[in-house]
Amino acid sequence: MWKPLLAALALTLLCACRGGTTSQPVFHADGNPATLSEWNVISVKGGELTLSGRVVPYDLNSALFSDHAHKLRTVWMPEGQMARYDDRETFAFPVGTIISKTFYYPRGQDGRVLKSEDQTVQKLNAGFDLNAFKLIETRLLVRREAGWVAFPYVWNEAQTEASLKRIGDIKPLTISGPDMAVTQFSYVVPNVNQCAGCHATNATTKKLLPIGPKARHLNRSYDYTSGPQNQLSAWQSLGLLGPISLTGETPKNADWRDDSFPIAQRARAYLDINCSHCHNPNGPADTSGLNLEPDVPMGPALGLCKLPIAAGTGTGGRQFDIVPGAPGKSIFTYRMASTDPAEMMPELSRSLQDEAGVSLIETWIAQMEGDCERG
């Protein structure tokens, strides 16, 4: 009874993209494959991006801002393997897991890229036409015997292949959009150490971990070819995720762009995915005493009336991380709005300002009550 159902589900998911190939990804247990195609996770065929067999796309409730880039995320595990569910932490993935994240933009006029909030990743079903999209880079996180390893691959201009750039790269891009003037910027592909800058969420063990595949980020619906389904239940049905009971208790972050959620939930979801990989009690930014994990209560650890420690230029002349009711006096919004590498937050992943994100945090701080009385 149960097995045929599972198989049927699996089949529909396997065909998550039109023209999906049946050949499967290749797990390289060691070495640094020079091209993305050696992994056979995604490939370009006939001007379209396609996923290989059993490669499952996924999306997050709220995602890291990366200069308005769109992201196609996928996960693949060796046949018969599954990840172990956890309510709070990154799922424990089996050796052989390959997670990919492809950064791309809709193409605009005159070689520009387009700022658009449209979730084109959901359009995989309709085909991923490379005349419409420009691929920038694909980052892999691969679970090897000794732990996760990061590989940044940069796509060529012809969009036929991506090559390993362990030292990272800088891509000059020009972006514009309906609400954005034509802007030139340096798109920064991280080097392997900078991958760890975010993914080594514990600065003591320095072990890399995926950040997105946590219950609270994945607990949302995804438009599979078979129709919309909650991602956690889909992964479970596919045998990709271990014992889990999907009740109302399963953690779920807000989609910070969805204003039907309360402002505080949206703000905390934003800070979680953009900041807490460093700003947690064991992360690289624990030196600051600022903890932006989603369950930290309101207080100095979350930034409320907190004095900066080593912000340098990043204070912008402001005295506290958050001054309730006064976003214009809060260091948070100054560092988020800045694009100066000496002062901006996050330190990595962007050269542009996330205007909507800044505005969200401004609104959140503006509605807080109280003040930062001096002693």
Next chain:
Amino acid sequence: MTYKTYIAAAVIPLGLLACSAEDGATPTQLSYQDTLQTQLLDAKPGDVITIPAGVHPISRGLSLSVDGVTIRGEGMDKSILSFKGQVAGAEGLLVTANDFTIEDVAIEDAIGDGLKVNEGNNIIIRRVRTEWTNGPSTKNGAYGIYPVQTTNVLMEDNVAIGASDAGLYIGQSKNVIVRRNRAEFNVAGIEIENTIDADVYDNVATNNTGGILVFNMPNLSQEGSHTRVFKNEVYENNTKNFGHKGTPVASIPAGSGIVVNSNDYVEIFDNDIRDHRTANVIVSSVFSTNYSPDNANPEYDPYPEAIYIYDNRFSGGGNSPDGLDLKALKTAMYGMTGSFPDVLWDGFYNEDKSKDVAMRICVNNGDVGVINADGPGGYKAPSKDRSMHDCDLPKLSPVKLSLAE
């Protein structure tokens, strides 16, 4: 004089090098940063990565995360990593590794911090120069040399110039020796923050806003204590504060020699300290800055306790304090032409704890005076009474650090 001559000698060849590098910016030179970053990525424990002589333009922050690596240049005035054109990265070189040594290299004009070591044991930083070459400016990066959350650290014979926060900084660390360094034209010359067991000696700190700082900030992983500051030359740290408002050092008055802020068990002895226009030594609490108990974790102790100042050689200073409150206080207490005594205390203390002599601020330094500025009373009832400070404390044990032997 000898000192100035040294600076001039160091600067001229640098200028020439910088010009020739720009003139001949060949693709080979530009790709050096790729070569170096690849070496840093591919390093194995035990490797020595050498930085050849020359000015090497670097446009993106460098990073190392492999344990047991040594980075070695040919001299702090020869092997120069120049970050003048840096477009990415919050620091010049970021190290997240144990058993790390860096020596004989310069890191110039980083957009953020110069050299940051974030978590690591057994760190040696030796004969490294971090400098912002256009002189003191708020636009300069925050920290020159910046190990944080490290254990067993030796910082020796370094030069730090122009940082908009601290030239040589060590934070949230354990077992540290900072010796024979030179810090000049930074906001804070040398800063020991939230660190346990530090010996700071044989350093020269001059022309900073504050010479040597021993601080404790709230909300951090550990509170610092047990720092010995001795045999240093600390003089004429009178540069206008160019720090960023909101940062802990932005509240340092120009003309501060040695400053202890909210730290405990600090010993200041056998130093030459002179000619600081605010005061040669300041002992204070974060209450004097932006702090209120609402800003901090409840267990945080804002009072400086068990501070022992003895056998230093003081001269000059205290004649023109920075800031209106202090200026008014000086004039009221000592007249237009008078000066503060060598030790300025902001007056915040825990009355209960201070009943125990062992927790007091003790000054046994000849006839050196102490002024209690009465910070708690809004500077209204300052006092020259130093009877509370006529005491001695048990001496702290020297730091034992095998890396330094």
